[in-house]
Amino acid sequence: MKPVIRAFFQTLRLVLGPVMLLKERLTNPEGVQRDAVAQAAVDQQCQSLALYQFNTCPFCIKVRQEMRRLSLPIEKRDAQHNAVNREELLQSSGATKVPCLKITEANGQTRWLQDSNAIVAYLRERFGTSAA
Known part of the structure; x- marks a missing residue:
C-alpha cells in the first residue's frame, strides 16, 4: 500500500509542480523600492541568510x-x-x-528558523519598510 500512496503523491507533484511555479511567476509581487544606500545595507544583511527550500513546495x-x-x-x-x-x-x-532559514549572527553563531509563517514574520520584522 505504501508504494501506491508514494506513487500517487509523486504523480501529483509532477502534475501540480509546474502549475504552482507558473502561478508563482504570474503573481510575482512588486518589490519594495528603497534608495540605493538603504538597499545596499539590506543586501549586506542578506548575505548572512540562506533559505533551504524545495522549488515546488507551497x-x-x-x-x-x-x-x-x-x-x-x-x-x-x-x-x-x-x-x-x-x-x-x-x-x-x-x-x-523546508522552508528553513539559516541565520548567521554577527558573532558567528547560527540559528535555524523553520516554518513559513515564522520566516515571513522574521523577514517582515527585520526588513519591513518601517525597518528599512
Missing part, C-alpha cells in the same frame, strides 16, 4: 514571494535535488523540513 513559494515583496536577495539553496544542501540542513537543523 510554503517555500510563500517565503520566496515575501522575499520578492521585500526586495531581499537571500541565497536560495535547493534541499530537494542537492545532496550537500540536504545533508547540511539535516545535520544542522535536525530535519529536512
